[in-house]
Amino acid sequence: MAVPRILLAAAALTAAALAGLTGCTPADSRPTVAAASSAAALADEGLDDPLLDDDDDVTDDGGYPTAGTIxxxxxxxxxxxxxxxxxxxxxxxxxxxxxxxxxxxxxxxxRFACTPARYEATGSPVHYGFAASGVTATLVDRAHEETAKPVQLDELVTHLNDCLAERDPADPYGCFGNAYDVVLDSHGRIMRIAEVEAAEE
Incomplete structure (x- = not known):
């Protein structure tokens, strides 16, 4: 009856070996093994792990941006x-x-233009007569820092013609784009005309 003992011993050894192979060791539960297994599983399914594949912040040279490069x-x-x-x-x-x-x-x-600050002509020209009762006329006296100096109408007309012809007007006056502040009477005739100061030509 020696053979049955040998068979029993062999069976016992085989069972012990199988138990050792199927046992769980502490190395199996390490985080790196679990993470690697998870990444491998995602790769097999064609998915990217957002924690392992974050290329949004990577610079062209493969590094990460610093405060100076952002x-x-x-x-x-x-x-x-x-x-x-x-x-x-x-x-x-x-x-x-x-x-x-x-x-x-x-x-x-x-109309008023900002650059440079001056008036510009718009629309069609219109003829204006002078009021029969007389016209109040003023010119800008820049030399004496007076914005409105009373003058005779004929002096204002001479001044206007000099500026229109691009001639130097009589002192102490200058040319300012020929813009005038005008008041008309009830018949549409000029009763007051005052030179408007703007950028000197």
Whole structure:
């Protein structure tokens, strides 16, 4: 009966060996093994692990951006300086004179431009006669820092013609784009005309 003992011993050894092979060791539960297994499983399914594959922050040279390489947000553009056109007094209008004679002048409506600050002619020229009762006329006297100096109408007409012909006007006056603040009477004739100061030509 020696053979059955040998068989029993062999069976016992085989069972012990199988138990040792199927046992769980502490190395199997390490985080690196679990992470590797998870990454391998995701790769098999064609998925990227967001924790292991974050290329959004990687720079062109393969590194990560530092405080010096992160672009600062662009500063907002500075607002353009505002330009406010002068508002004529009630009953007044600004015109740009294009021709002047002893009995009438020809002028166009004016609009204010900011660069440079001056009036520019717009619209069609219109002929304006002078009021029969007389006309109050003023010119800008820049040399004496006076914005309105009373003059005779014929002196204003001479001044206008010099500026229109691009001649130097009589002292102490200058040319300012031939813009004039005008007041008309009930018949549409000029009863008041005042030179408007702007950028000197």
């Amino acid at each position: 672009a600062a947000p662009e500063a907002p553009a500075a607002p353009a300086p505002e330009c406010t056109a002068p508002v004529p007094a009630p009953g007044h209008q600004v015109m740009v004179v294009v021709a002047a004679g002893p009995a009438e002048l020809t002028a166009q409506p004016a």
